[in-house]
Amino acid sequence: MIVLGSDHGGLDLKNEIKKLLEERGLPCEDLGTHNGDSVDYPDFGEAVARRVSEGSAEKGILVCGTGIGMSIVANKFPGIRAALATDVFMATMAKEHNNANILVLGGRVLEVEKAREMVVAWLDTEYAAGRHQNRLDKITALERELKG
Template sequence: MIALGSDHAGFPLKEVVRKYLEEQQIPFKDYGCFNTDSVDYPDQALKVAQAIVAGEADRGILICGTGIGISISANKVPGIRAALCGDVYSAKYTRLHNDANILAMGDRVLGEGLALEIVKTFLETEFEGGRHQRRVDKIAQIEKMYSK
């Protein structure tokens, strides 16, 4: 299950991604926003991040204007590893090596074709584990140090 979300700036690209997920018959839940009326990206990031940590979704896709604000916001939630990707290579290796569970993208900096290739790669690539698991575990240790 994929949790999908965006702010108003990311709404047009979110709709492209939503249609792709439907066409590929990939299960997803759309957490909004649902039009171009202004919303705050931290609110949208939180909805998707909470769905993942609650086990309601396996991975998420978040989109804002640049992808920066929404990824920063999602990464404040313990257990979330949101990666801002603007190329296919980064999408592949953030899954292989970092076990990223949220893909963040920027509507204003990516074309639709590239964005869909990034989504496809992110969703099809599995975590390698092995030596990379030790590093992901260290990320979790850092989170624990600063969690209340």
């Protein structure tokens, strides 16, 4: 299950990404926002990150105006590796090297077709593990230490 969330600045792009997931036959759930009214991005970032962190969703995609705010919110949750990507290479590396479980996009800075290509790259890329796993283990250890 892939959960989606956006604020008003990311609504249109989130809706396009939802169409892409449905075209690919991937189960997804849209956690909002559902209209163009001004909302607070932390509410939707929290909803998506909490579901992924707790394990009731495998992956998430978040969209706000730039992606910056959603990235900050999502990475507050244990086990979340939310990656803000601005091109296909970054989306690919987010998965291949960092095993990002949330992809974050900027609705006001990305064209729809480019964003679709980025989502496809992120979904289709396999995590390389190997030397990268040691790095993720260090992040997990740091999370545990800081939670303390």
